[in-house]
Amino acid sequence: MPLSETQRAFVRAYIVDLPSPDLSDPASETPKAKNIKSFLRLWRDAKQSADSGLYALLSEMRKRNHPDFAAIAQTNLSAAIYGDPQKILTALTRLDPAADADGAGAGTLRAEVDAYRQFLRTNAAISVLEQNPLGVSVSIRAPLTAALDRMEDALLLS
Amino acid sequence: MCDESSELSDDEDAFLDDAAKALGIARVRAANTVSRGPLAGVPAPTPVMPEGKEDVGITEYLDDQFLPFLDRDDLYVAKDLKLTVSKMLEALKRTQVQKLMFPKEEGRRAEAARAQFFATADTNVLEFVLHSVNFLRDRNLLSDQDRRDIEFLLGQRETCLSPGDLAVRFDGDGHLVNRFNGFAESTREFLRDEAGPDESITFANRHVVAAHAMRNAYNMLVDLMGANAAEEKLAGLVDEAIENSKAEPIVPDPADGRHARVMANWHNSGVWTKKGRAIFDRALQEATDKLTREFLLKHHMEPGWEEKRSKELQDAGTPPDEIENTIEAEIERKRKMITGLYLMNSNPENLWRGSSSVNSALPQKFNQLSAAVGEFSLDADDGAMALMDGVETFITDLIAKHAPSQESTSKKSSHIGEYLETLEAEMAELKQTFLSFLEQRTSEAGGVDQDELDNEVFALKAQLMEGYNKLEVDLLSSETGNERKRTQAREMKASVQYANLQAISEAMEEDIDFGEDYAIAMFKSLLNYDELRLNEDSEDSDATEADDDDDSDGIPDVKRRKVASSDEDKPSARLGKMESEKRKRIEAQLSILKDLFSDPEIAKIYAEAYQLGFVGADVDPLLQAQSDYDNSGLTDFQKAYAADNNGHWAEVPKDGNCLFHCLATLNIGSAKDLRNALADAIRDRDARIIQMIANPALAEAAIRKDGAYVGEAAFATSYSAFLFGIKITVIDDTNNVYSINGGAGGITLARAHNHYWYFKPD
Numbered sequence: 025m026p027l028s029e030t031q032r033a034f035v036r037a038y039i040v041d042l043p044s045p046d047l048s049d050p051a052s053e054t055p056k057a058k059n060i061k062s063f064l065r066l067w068r069d070a071k072q073s074a075d076s077g078l079y080a081l082l083s084e085m086r087k088r089n090h091p092d093f094a095a096i097a098q099t100n101l102s103a104a105i106y107g108d109p110q111k112i113l114t115a116l117t118r119l120d121p122a123a124d125a126d127g128a129g130a131g132t133l134r135a136e137v138d139a140y141r142q143f144l145r146t147n148a149a150i151s152v153l154e155q156n157p158l159g160v161s162v163s164i165r166a167p168l169t170a171a172l173d174r175m176e177d178a179l180l181l182s
Numbered sequence: 183m184c185d186e187s188s189e190l191s192d193d194e195d196a197f198l199d200d201a202a203k204a205l206g207i208a209r210v211r212a213a214n215t216v217s218r219g220p221l222a223g224v225p226a227p228t229p230v231m232p233e234g235k236e237d238v239g240i241t242e243y244l245d246d247q248f249l250p251f252l253d254r255d256d257l258y259v260a261k262d263l264k265l266t267v268s269k270m271l272e273a274l275k276r277t278q279v280q281k282l283m284f285p286k287e288e289g290r291r292a293e294a295a296r297a298q299f300f301a302t303a304d305t306n307v308l309e310f311v312l313h314s315v316n317f318l319r320d321r322n323l324l325s326d327q328d329r330r331d332i333e334f335l336l337g338q339r340e341t342c343l344s345p346g347d348l349a350v351r352f353d354g355d356g357h358l359v360n361r362f363n364g365f366a367e368s369t370r371e372f373l374r375d376e377a378g379p380d381e382s383i384t385f386a387n388r389h390v391v392a393a394h395a396m397r398n399a400y401n402m403l404v405d406l407m408g409a410n411a412a413e414e415k416l417a418g419l420v421d422e423a424i425e426n427s428k429a430e431p432i433v434p435d436p437a438d439g440r441h442a443r444v445m446a447n448w449h450n451s452g453v454w455t456k457k458g459r460a461i462f463d464r465a466l467q468e469a470t471d472k473l474t475r476e477f478l479l480k481h482h483m484e485p486g487w488e489e490k491r492s493k494e495l496q497d498a499g500t501p502p503d504e505i506e507n508t509i510e511a512e513i514e515r516k517r518k519m520i521t522g523l524y525l526m527n528s529n530p531e532n533l534w535r536g537s538s539s540v541n542s543a544l545p546q547k548f549n550q551l552s553a554a555v556g557e558f559s560l561d562a563d564d565g566a567m568a569l570m571d572g573v574e575t576f577i578t579d580l581i582a583k584h585a586p587s588q589e590s591t592s593k594k595s596s597h598i599g600e601y602l603e604t605l606e607a608e609m610a611e612l613k614q615t616f617l618s619f620l621e622q623r624t625s626e627a628g629g630v631d632q633d634e635l636d637n638e639v640f641a642l643k644a645q646l647m648e649g650y651n652k653l654e655v656d657l658l659s660s661e662t663g664n665e666r667k668r669t670q671a672r673e674m675k676a677s678v679q680y681a682n683l684q685a686i687s688e689a690m691e692e693d694i695d696f697g698e699d700y701a702i703a704m705f706k707s708l709l710n711y712d713e714l715r716l717n718e719d720s721e722d723s724d725a726t727e728a729d730d731d732d733d734s735d736g737i738p739d740v741k742r743r744k745v746a747s748s749d750e751d752k753p754s755a756r757l758g759k760m761e762s763e764k765r766k767r768i769e770a771q772l773s774i775l776k777d778l779f780s781d782p783e784i785a786k787i788y789a790e791a792y793q794l795g796f797v798g799a800d801v802d803p804l805l806q807a808q809s810d811y812d813n814s815g816l817t818d819f820q821k822a823y824a825a826d827n828n829g830h831w832a833e834v835p836k837d838g839n840c841l842f843h844c845l846a847t848l849n850i851g852s853a854k855d856l857r858n859a860l861a862d863a864i865r866d867r868d869a870r871i872i873q874m875i876a877n878p879a880l881a882e883a884a885i886r887k888d889g890a891y892v893g894e895a896a897f898a899t900s901y902s903a904f905l906f907g908i909k910i911t912v913i914d915d916t917n918n919v920y921s922i923n924g925g926a927g928g929i930t931l932a933r934a935h936n937h938y939w940y941f942k943p944d
Contacts, residue, residue: 090190092198092209104205148204157193 062178067109070171077162078105084158104149105164112136137172144168 078101085093115133144150150164190198202209488509495505 088194092190092202095207095209096198096201096205099205099207101205149201152197152200152204157191157197 062175066171066174067168070167071106073167074105074162074164077160078153078164081153081156081158081160081162084160088158101149101153105147105153106168107140107143107147109140112140134176137176141169141172 082097082101085097112133115129115136144165147165154162154164156162198209491509492505495508496502500508
């Protein structure tokens with residue numbers, strides 16, 4: 025059964041015919057896209073930095089061949105450590121770049137950033153992992169917090 | 183497996199303790215034999231399990247090792263433990279393996295039923311497990327295998343409930359704890375956290391679930407312990423409830439009264455608002471009606487009881503002329519007991535006040551409700567679905583009773599006005615609740631979670647059924663009279679009910695349940711009701727016409743009334759307005775969608791966001807719009823993939839090409855084309871993603887990479903799900919079900935092991 029015209033239109037619209045934008049051209053970016061992309065990149069870099077230490081620690085845990093270490097290594101650490109940064113992105117998507125820094129969208133974003141910063145600051149799991157006795161350097165709070173700071177600076181939220 | 187020779191340093195042991203606590207998991211192995219802190223240097227007690235017994239189940243271990251060490255009192259407890267822990271666990275496992283494998287055609291209802299099952303486990307069953315497991319743990323008798331079993335079972339529960347609802351885990355000491363400290367506490371949590379000042383419908387829903395949980399708990403007890411033991415439990419419930427209320431005991435059988443304590447805690451928690459308590463009491467009534475009826479039927483009113491009792495009396499030498507009187511006296515005593523039980527159950531205020539007054543209307547009401555509840559025919563393992571069947575049966579019966587003839591409606595009841603007012607109030611409340619629900623449904627970004635939506639509708643149904651119960655009691659318990667206006671009102675209600683029921687019945691016939699369509703059908707019926715009520719208030723000609731009809735042939739012109747009501751401007755205008763508003767919202771969402779996805783930059787960004795684990799409807803406007811995306815090519819697209827399988831689930835081999843097997847299973851001849859198109863598109867975004875889609879094993883491996891969650895597979899799965907307009911459900915080798923529709927795909931996939939993939943059109 026061939027695809028119907030409607031189906032083909034959908035595929036064309038959302039799958040095949042999406043042109044690859046030239047991301048190197050800042051002029052092609054909308055202000056909202058720029059904000060989102062900026063944050064995503066900041067976040068990706070920060071998370072990769074945090075992940076590198078975390079993965080090293082998990083690897084070391086497995087080498088210990090101990091059920092408790094194995095259990096921790098199998099835990100969904102990402103949820104415990106990174107929480108729900110998605111809210112920041114959500115707020116970011118709703119931020120009107122044309123509005124001033126005191127707009128409602130900015131206020132929401134600022135509140136989400138503060139909440140997430142608080143989450144990082146009080147997260148016991150991060151503290152424990154960063155202060156592990158296995159000799160592995162783990163840094164989670166610092167890069168993520170720095171990413172938040174940079175985003176706030178970029179958006180003139182701070 | 184662990185290296186038995188591995189030793190931990192104190193620092194490592196402390197780290198593991200702290201990490202386990204911070205992550206909310208249990209230490210797999212007990213801490214070092216040399217403990218830290220105040221007990222430093224004190225050897226740990228005997229090993230958790232004797233060598234060679236590590237993998238023995240609780241039942242066998244109790245037989246071999248546990249019982250001999252117990253004193254007489256403990257022996258009693260041990261028997262109870264054996265009965266509870268082992269059978270509960272076995273039953274839970276068995277239920278999961280056998281009974282929770284709902285036929286795939288059942289779809290959403292099966293999910294609801296499954297949720298109900300686990301709601302059961304959250305209350306009574308879980309209480310047994312908590313108590314028993316900790317009892318074993320305190321004696322170092324909890325094997326690693328037992329613990330794994332328990333953790334597994336708890337894990338299943340957590341996947342079926344909202345995260346954080348009931349966080350039951352092993353704590354740092356190895357005790358199984360419920361952070362809400364029992365269901366009574368959790369109820370308070372619900373009230374504080376969720377009901378809020380407005381006592382949201384979530385609040386009502388919780389307690390409907392709680393009521394079902396109680397009912398299911400009893401059925402599960404029957405299943406686990408046999409009817410006699412379960413009835414003893416129930417007798418204990420009643421016994422202790424009465425004791426608590428300072429009323430005269432009417433069921434002397436001893437039992438632990440655990441359920442009664444739960445009930446008492448609920449009612450004595452002191453946090454109930456008047457309305458909230460009323461809502462809960464309604465739910466509780468539904469559950470306790472079932473319990474009471476089961477108990478009474480099996481203990482006291484089983485068929486043939488009178489003959490059996492008569493023979494007993496004869497054998498005992500009772501004079502023949504006294505036998506009848508004796509039996510009548512016993513029946514009367516039973517009736518009083520029934521009345522008392524029902525009074526207790528239906529009006530907890532009376533119970534807690536210790537009232538022994540009996541309303542003469544209650545026996546009739548009890549009989550009617552018992553008959554109605556009996557129609558529910560609840561099964562032990564499948565309360566929600568059986569309830570649905572019961573609702574259908576009940577509605578069918580009601581229609582049969584009310585539609586053909588209303589000759590009994592000339593009766594008079596001194597209570598009818600009150601009942602009608604109650605019914606009106608309930609209908610109004612239901613309508614308002616539903617309007618709020620619709621408002622929430624359409625105004626919140628991303629819409630309401632589907633499971634929540636299902637539960638809301640489920641709760642509404644339960645409320646509606648309550649109204650039907652009362653209506654039927656009104657009609658059937660009315661006495662003959664000549665008060666014309668009340669007769670008219672009663673007939674009006676009957677015809678309105680018929681219209682409502684007919685609408686719901688039609689919705690059910692179309693297999694529209696647990697969804698917005700069903701809810702809208704219900705809403706339409708309520709609009710009919712509202713319109714007719716207005717007519718009644720104005721003593722319009724409709725009622726007179728109905729009365730005239732009744733005078734002529736005894737049959738209200740229900741069909742004509744229904745048609746006439748649907749032709750009324752007012753309800754249709756209101757419905758049209760609602761649909762218009764909904765359409766506007768949909769169009770607004772679609773506008774956002776088109777705007778964003780016409781911007782390739784944004785599309786690219788969203789792809790990146792998925793890769794980074796930012797998945798979910800909050801982020802993705804397409805996912806936000808999809809639920810309401812009912813007037814576009816996407817709908818046709820979805821339907822094309824659903825039509826050939828009649829909307830049923832399709833099982834596909836787990837050979838790594840699940841997505842494309844699915845397409846083939848759905849009889850999409852151009853699956854290959856679509857595959858290529860998808861592959862090309864996604865490859866443009868990230869070459870890894872197409873690997874994930876093509877091979878779930880890779881996806882799982884990626885997720886498990888270094889033990890941390892990685893977002894690619896979630897993106898791949900979720901993206902596929904919304905691209906194809908389908909809902910992906912993964913059923914693992916333990917028959918645990920995970921639904922993936924864009925939200926928590928990564929997490930759910932991480933929990934899955936041996937994938938069976940089912941695709942269901944969303």
